[in-house]
Amino acid sequence: MLISEFALKTGLSRETVRFYVRLGLLHPQTTLKGGRNPYQLFRPEDVATAELIRIGQALGLSLKEIAALMEKRRKGKLPLKGRIEMMRAQLARLNRKAVELDRLRAYVRAKIEWQEDGEKGPEPTLELAT
Amino acid sequence: MLISEFALKTGLSRETVRFYVRLGLLHPQTTLKGGRNPYQLFRPEDVATAELIRIGQALGLSLKEIAALMEKRRKGKLPLKGRIEMMRAQLARLNRKAVELDRLRAYVRAKIEWQEDGEKGPEPTLELAT
């Protein structure tokens, strides 16, 4: 598919798509069409990649970080041990994030209950991580 | 407490604290100290406010949005029902985020196992949200 269709499918603007390509987040193929400035051809897997970008962003990763992770994966140059090592690090990060998120959720839940209870007892607090 | 102590307590830099004050996110009192440029006095509730800012950011709210919400709360214009409603919406947002995070974690864990297993069987995939 061409860029406009891809943009429509992913909900991104054409400009943003080109921006992502420049950053190396997307790797469309080049068509024979377009002469000196060949058109970019996007495949279904690129749509999946866009989805991954969205998720990464939702998790608070920067585009640079996302690009770096994808580059490593894409090259597959890492030996098995290295790949696993990398994914463990990623997982650890995700886990830390999950813990933080859970803490936040518990806090908000407690606060709602506390308010429904007429604000009796001590107001729930969110202790900062040390 | 003065700005340095406050910054330490909240994990923010002094510059960031001043930035937040400029944006109206924090409302320190003014001391008698400091002459023409009076020192800012932060109270424990300001530390709580800083925590709220952190939460809001984790939820993907902009500082502007956070400021707007706080302004509403500060003015006490929201009735109890409204406050609870707001927190429920916040909680729902957090929950969606947690689900996404769990999905991603499961994916990474599966991938690690798959690799440790010699990449036998189908490569785990991250089904896209519909």
Place this chain on the structure above:
DNA sequence: GATAACTGTGGAGTGAACTACATGGTCAAT
């Protein structure tokens, strides 16, 4: 073959959220 609807490149601009000075006033301790 004119024209509308695409495509590309290059570069500048925007808004958000900091971050880094330079400059100068204030305070506590010696």
Place this chain on the structure above:
DNA sequence: ATTGACCATGTAGTTCACTCCACAGTTATC
């Protein structure tokens, strides 16, 4: 009274993630 650790203001710079635009080539449609 000087020194060092604070404080404030103001302005400028940075990074990130887009976003806009002018200009030009290409393709599809009538």
